[in-house]
Amino acid sequence: MTHFSDRVERISISGIRKVFEAAGEDAINLGLGQPDFPAPDHARQAAVEAIEAGEADGYTGNKGLPSLREAIAEKHRRDQGVDLDPDDVIATAGGSEALHIAIEAHVNEGDEVIIPDPGFVSYDALTKLAGGEPVPVPLRDDLTLDPAAVEDAITEDTAAFVVNSPGNPTGAVSPPDDIAEFARIADEHDVLCISDEVYEYTVFEGEHRSPIEFAETDNVVVVNSASKLFSMTGWRLGWVYGSTRRVERMLRVHQYVQACASAPAQFAAEAALSGPQDRIEEMTETFRERRDLVVEGLEDIGLTVPSPGGAFYVMPEVPEGFVDECIDRGVIIVPGEAFGEHGHGYARLSYATDTESLREAIEIMGEAYDAVV
16 A cells, blocks of 8 residues: 655655745745855856767766866865865755755664754754654854754764754854864764855854864764855755765765766856856855845844844844734745744844845835734
8 A cells, every 4th residue: 555654744845945935926035045146157158068068968977077076175175274085075966965965874763863943944854854853952042053052962862963054044153162162072972063064155244164174083074065155056066075984875875866966067066166256255245235234124123133144044033923924915034933943933034135125125024013013
C-alpha cells in the first residue's frame, strides 16, 4: 500500500514561500530575500561564452570545475586567511543543497541539531528530513545567537549546531568573540559546527568572521553561495567546504541527489569570484542606506526594531494582527513564527527592493499599525 515517508510528513511548505506565492501582482513584496541587482555582466558573459563554445553541455566532475573550486579556495584565502585546498570544496545547487548534504552526511536517526530560533527555515526542515531532531535555541534580545545557550543545549545526542552570521531572518552579526566561542564549543564537545555564511559580504556594523578561522579541529563545515554575494539567486550555485574526510562523506550524498551543479552556473560563478568585485561594495552601501531608511521608518511608526548589522532583513517586534493587516493592504511581510516558535511577536521584512517601494510600504505599514493598536 502506497504511503508517504514519516520524514516528509514532519515538514510543510515554507511559510516564506506561501506568503510569496500568495502575493498579488500589485503588492509590494518585502517577503523574499532576493537582491534586486542584476548579476555581474562578466559572470553572465562567461556563461554565454561557455554555452556557445559547447563547454557547458555535459556533466562536470561531481565536485565541480577545478577552476571554479580554485576560485572559491582563493576567495576564502583572501577573505578569511583559510588555507583551503580546492579538492576540499564541493560546488552545489545553491546554498540550499550545501546545507542539505552537510546535515545529511553528519546526522543519524534521532541525532539532535541545535538551531537558532528564530532562524532560517531550512535548518529545521533539513534536520527532520535527515531523521534528526531540531533543538531550537532562543536568541538574545539583540537577535544574536548566544554561545553559552548553544553549549547548554548540547547533550550526548547532539551531532551538530548551526551558526548563521550575518543572519536570516534577523540581519544580526555575531561579534568575533562569539564566533571564536562557537569554534571552541565544536572542538571541546566534538560536535560539528555548520557555519552558514551566505551573507558574509553584506555587513554594515561589526565584521564577518568564520568559526573555521578559530577551529583547532576539523569540526567546522562552511556553507556559502553566489546567490546573495553576487545577486545570482536564479543561477543556483553554492558551495560547501571542510576537511577532506568530511567533504568525502558529503560528496557521497551530493553525487546521488545532484551529480554536479549546473555547468553554465559554474562558469558564471567562477567569473564572478575571479573578476571585478566593485559590485559588492555598491550593493552593500545601497543596502545600508535602505536599512537606515526602513529602521527609521518603522521606529517612527512606533515599532521596536533591533537594528540589523548585516544581510538585508529587519525583524521588528509587531502587535497582534499587524502582519495580516499589512498583507491585506498590499505589503507582503513574513510572520516571525515562520522562522520558529520564538519568532512569535516579530515579523521579517526584506529591504532588497527599491527605495520608492520601501517608502510606500512604510506608509502603508503605518496605516496597518494604526488599525491594530
